[in-house]
Amino acid sequence: MRTAVRRASFVLLAALIVTPLAQITMRGVFNVPLAGAEELAKYFLICLTFLAASYVTREGGQIRMEEFQALVPARPRWLLQLAIEASGVAVFGILLVASVVTVTRNLNSVTPILEMPFWLFFAPLVVGSLLLVLETLAMLAHTWRARRPEAKQTVLT
């Protein structure tokens, strides 16, 4: 699953770069602007952000400041880390429910130019938040089993 997410993210990044280039080429060389190219590029951006979010979380790419935690003794720090991961599961769970609710209430809507069905437009948020819940749950289980705090939870500090 994780490998699939990584590969899908790579394809999405490539699509994100190629779509505006295709638009420039079609407009500049053939004088035929690609209708919906902008909407497609934006959609790839949405897909990339939400699908890759679980990969980012697992790789420690979530931005945070750990200076305060470093001052806290091991036991309370472990509890704090558990609380952070549990709240992550809750927040991404709410996001998942919210996105499913939104899709079910707008099943007949479509996007303006490409006329993409609303469920497809919102699918990255549904799938992304589900993956985030699973990845954060795995992290929570790992921290629980370790019985001690992680030295670092992000690669950015």
Added chain:
Amino acid sequence: MEGFLVVLGFLVLFMLGFPVVLAIAIPCLVYIFANGLPLDLVAQRTLYALDSFPLVAVPVFLFVGSVMNSAGISRYIYQFADTAVGRLPGGLAQVNIFGSLIFAGMSGSALADIGGLGRIEIDAMRNKGFSAPFAAAVTSSSAIVGPIFPPSIPLIIYGTVTGVSVIQLLLGGILPGILCVIMLMLMTGWLALRRRYPRTEHWPTRAELWRDFKPALPAILAPVILIAGMLMGFFTPTEIASVTVLYALLISSLFYRELTWKGIFDASYETIRSSSGILLIVAVAALFGWILSVEGVPQQLTALMLRISTNPYVLLLIVNILLLVVGMFLDSTTAILVIAPIIAKPLVAAGVDPVHLGMVVVFNLMIGLLTPPMGLALFLVADIAKVTMKEVLKEMMPFYIPLAITLLLITYIPAITTWIPRLALGNP
């Protein structure tokens, strides 16, 4: 009042070490549940925040920075900078700053500069006897030139949010970027003379300069080609990002010949990690911004400041103070999305040029990358240099002076920003 509680909640959670995404989302969700607002709001605000064409440039420009590092372009830039300015007092520290200016011509991101060129520069400076915290401070302070000198991700976002011409904004960044580099080099020279830092033993000969200039030329030419393409109407500012990738890949494969498939994959995964992390914050920050707007928090703060004066110079001073504080707590993209639309109207109405205001806003927020608690550039550079935030901050202190002077010059001499756009667009 509830709006201020949401801000307070964010600050407390952030200080406790919650990821920014959760620190923003938790108080927002509490607000939504407490006020009985529909759940659709959460999903719609979060998703539609990314339904923006200018934001497409964010991962693409990050990719350019990563490709430049993978393809060895950063190394050639560093080599040329070393030959050109290595003899100045401060030696490699000056090389670090000058190299950032050249790197800025292709990458619109400070973090890409730190992650690539910065890594090379910090290692080289340590090997020459510079302290790691000083190397980290020089690297992070000079990296903010990246988002000032064109191309620039924050300026593109600012233009989109406020409706100001992105082309004018990008052209407006040329002189402020150069001015910032000069100020940082002056401070570095002064520190180097006091601390007796090493430098290259002789000035380069014309042959040496030409030898190292040639490999760096494709990178140096990038901003010229991109700006010319924009002015001639070949592509829009957001499309520049994709064109820059194409250019970087072309010169990497045809000229430098160091880019491998592994390098492309590594650059891609690094880009995915950085951009998804940043854009997820942008998505959640939209909910945060919406709550603040509904509660009238920015409006109240702005109104409070505007009550003090209607003089544009006084207002700009107030904006500087406001943005410096905001930049300490919010990342630049979020801050632009939340603050810019609110402060732009009253200031432009008071007679401030919109392009000039855009530069003041973005420069302020770039300084925010270097100020705790939310100094992303500090986080990254501390990690690369393997030093603590405290050590970097101590060495950063002198560098806040040239940055503040540059900010004041940009703020009170609008021509520094507006001269080139007016000249280029036929309105000198």
